[in-house]
Amino acid sequence: xxxxxxxxxxxxxxxxxxxxxxxxxxxxxxxxxxxxxxxxxxxxxxxxxxxxxxxxxxxxxxxxxxxxxxxxxxxxxxxxxxxxxxxxxxxxxxxxxxxx
Amino acid sequence: xxxxxxxxxxxxxxxxxxxxxxxxxxxxxxxxxxxxxxxxxxxxxxxxxxxxxxxxxxxxxxxxxxxxxxxxxxxxxxxxxxxxxxxxxxxxxxxxxxxxxxxxxxxxxxxxxxxxxxxxxxxxxxxxxxxxxxxxxxxxxxxxxxxxxxxxxxxxxxxxxxxxxxxxxxxxxxxxxxxxxxxxxxxxxxxxxxxxxxxxxxxxxxxxxxxxxxxxxxxxxxxxxxxxxxxxxxxxxxxxxxxxxxxxxxxxxxxxxxxxxxxxxxxxxxxxxxxxxxxxxxxxxxxxxxxxxxxxxxxxxxxxxxxxxxxxxxxxxxxxxxxxxxxxxxxxxxxxxxxxxxxxxxxxxxxxxxxxxxxxxxxxxxxxxxxxxxxxxxxxxxxxxxxxxxxxxxxxxxxxxxxxxxxxxxxxxxxxxxxxxxxxxxxxxxxxxxxxxxxxxxxxxxxxxxxxxxxxxxxxxxxxxxxxxxxxxxxxxxxxxxxxxxxxxxxxxxxxxxxxxxxxxxxxxxxxxxxxxxxxxxxxxxxxxxxxxxxxxxxxxxxxxxxxxxxxxxxxxx
Numbered sequence: 001x002x003x004x005x006x007x008x009x010x011x012x013x014x015x016x017x018x019x020x021x022x023x024x025x026x027x028x029x030x031x032x033x034x035x036x037x038x039x040x041x042x043x044x045x046x047x048x049x050x051x052x053x054x055x056x057x058x059x060x061x062x063x064x065x066x067x068x069x070x071x072x073x074x075x076x077x078x079x080x081x082x083x084x085x086x087x088x089x090x091x092x093x094x095x096x097x098x099x100x
Numbered sequence: 101x102x103x104x105x106x107x108x109x110x111x112x113x114x115x116x117x118x119x120x121x122x123x124x125x126x127x128x129x130x131x132x133x134x135x136x137x138x139x140x141x142x143x144x145x146x147x148x149x150x151x152x153x154x155x156x157x158x159x160x161x162x163x164x165x166x167x168x169x170x171x172x173x174x175x176x177x178x179x180x181x182x183x184x185x186x187x188x189x190x191x192x193x194x195x196x197x198x199x200x201x202x203x204x205x206x207x208x209x210x211x212x213x214x215x216x217x218x219x220x221x222x223x224x225x226x227x228x229x230x231x232x233x234x235x236x237x238x239x240x241x242x243x244x245x246x247x248x249x250x251x252x253x254x255x256x257x258x259x260x261x262x263x264x265x266x267x268x269x270x271x272x273x274x275x276x277x278x279x280x281x282x283x284x285x286x287x288x289x290x291x292x293x294x295x296x297x298x299x300x301x302x303x304x305x306x307x308x309x310x311x312x313x314x315x316x317x318x319x320x321x322x323x324x325x326x327x328x329x330x331x332x333x334x335x336x337x338x339x340x341x342x343x344x345x346x347x348x349x350x351x352x353x354x355x356x357x358x359x360x361x362x363x364x365x366x367x368x369x370x371x372x373x374x375x376x377x378x379x380x381x382x383x384x385x386x387x388x389x390x391x392x393x394x395x396x397x398x399x400x401x402x403x404x405x406x407x408x409x410x411x412x413x414x415x416x417x418x419x420x421x422x423x424x425x426x427x428x429x430x431x432x433x434x435x436x437x438x439x440x441x442x443x444x445x446x447x448x449x450x451x452x453x454x455x456x457x458x459x460x461x462x463x464x465x466x467x468x469x470x471x472x473x474x475x476x477x478x479x480x481x482x483x484x485x486x487x488x489x490x491x492x493x494x495x496x497x498x499x500x501x502x503x504x505x506x507x508x509x510x511x512x513x514x515x516x517x518x519x520x521x522x523x524x525x526x527x528x529x530x531x532x533x534x535x536x537x538x539x540x541x542x543x544x545x546x547x548x549x550x551x552x553x554x555x556x557x558x559x560x561x562x563x564x565x566x567x568x569x570x571x572x573x574x575x576x577x578x579x580x581x582x583x584x585x586x587x588x589x590x591x592x593x594x595x596x597x598x599x600x601x602x603x604x605x606x607x608x609x610x611x612x613x614x615x616x617x618x619x620x621x622x623x624x625x626x627x628x629x630x631x632x633x634x635x636x637x638x639x640x641x642x643x644x645x646x647x648x649x650x651x652x653x654x655x656x657x658x
Contacts, residue, residue, distance in 0.1 A: 015127070017197050018151035057129035060147060078577055080516065083525075084149055088517035090445045090527045093180055093195065094150045 034073030120202035144215025160228035161189035172454035223253035230472035234480035242272035263341030264349035281593035304355030307559035396466035409488035447475030508534035515555025522555035524572025565589035
């Protein structure tokens, strides 16, 4: 039996700033994990990744990251993705600056 | 200090101009990331977790105030007002934006600095003893030779596409402060029976996933043979090294797989072949470099001001006891400025702090600064009478932490707070250990202790050679920290031994506390350092403290 598909988000780094970005349902890129499109179907995930990889002048290193549904939108599953979504822990830099 | 020749300046600026065009072409879409990545890495530009990172070389860790001021300017203008000094004597900027990087490189070129060969499968920044030129135990200042190696290795046509990166460290002292035995080539200055200085050449050391202590390939190499001999080593490895498997590509594996004797025979053969090509030009260049490293005009003055402050001011006394080292000239001291304030990120300095250090070097330090692989900054030549003033200014800048060589003087890699390769965080672990032992007011009681933390198996934090080493891993989606004990990065180099199963993020500080408690209980006297105590009693008391009675069983299960 095939294993159940773990939901995904498409994530990458912004070409100019390097910041972590996520693909939304409306084909936009957002800096916020909870605004990403939560992809629950494997075939659709591949299509979305292809779409992201086709924008080399905007994004770098697009890939699919495990995610789960949360009250405010998709949440990261792995701690690495949680750190990417939040920013470094030693200074309130990166996303923490713009959110504050 | 070496100043760029016209040739150096033109070369670095040509590289900046070339990279500026490459960045432009990347941004306008004419270059893909696959095409651009090797080009940016050749210029020290990485893409990390949250942003780009620019790694700038500080050759053999030596700077003057103009360079340090420029590093501060760059931090303020194009980054977030700080820089991170690394275990390879480099500085890393964690937040540059891609379009700004050519301007940063131009600003570096203005003070004779660059980011070339700080990445990629090339010969990286040559590192050196951070007390070079000042240490009382030194045979000769190794930096002219380090500069010669830098010139030889920069853009060396034979060594641009090697099996893997290649690191050289050099020391002019018998007391090894440059971790030479954990480098691809380690050079330790020694004297032969006739009293002439030369090098003990160590090869095949390294940390990472397969840690190895380097082996002596040549007990005494005359100085004049250094370049051809190093070239022979790199050349043999470049041909023999495993390109099929990057985990087996470093020279340590080549030496281990072929055996030191076979490897040495091949090096000797290659050396015999190329030695005649070195007709003495390298020695002429070395002689001219040596002129740029003449000792400063040391002054002869009384140290009364030092003695008075030492007697009267306990804060100064405590700092002087931990942060000063013996200088080769009477009346002088080597000052280590700790970048390890308790609870702060090891190795970080703000732009303001960089300017304070530059200014102190200019006014009191013969305009010299060094970066140590232990992520601190050194003022190598300060007259003792100036130390109370230097200390007072450091205090005002938050730079007077009196902890050099103590438990809070921790080496930590950036870990998962920044690094794309990391499997766990290192910085917060370092911050918490330092804060905890500061609260306990135990660090002076504990004495010399080197804790080194890496956030992945690549070991940028040198955990294998820490008295206590901590390695952060990802165990089934959770941060997990393995502990090693008894590592040593000096001339008595040793790889630490794993205690057993790792600890969760919130268990690691209590685990370190247990190790320290065990040491304090086991040591014969306050004079017996942790490392010596460990060597005497072995790992078992520590295992017992960490894992209890089932220590054996758990150790087996690990």
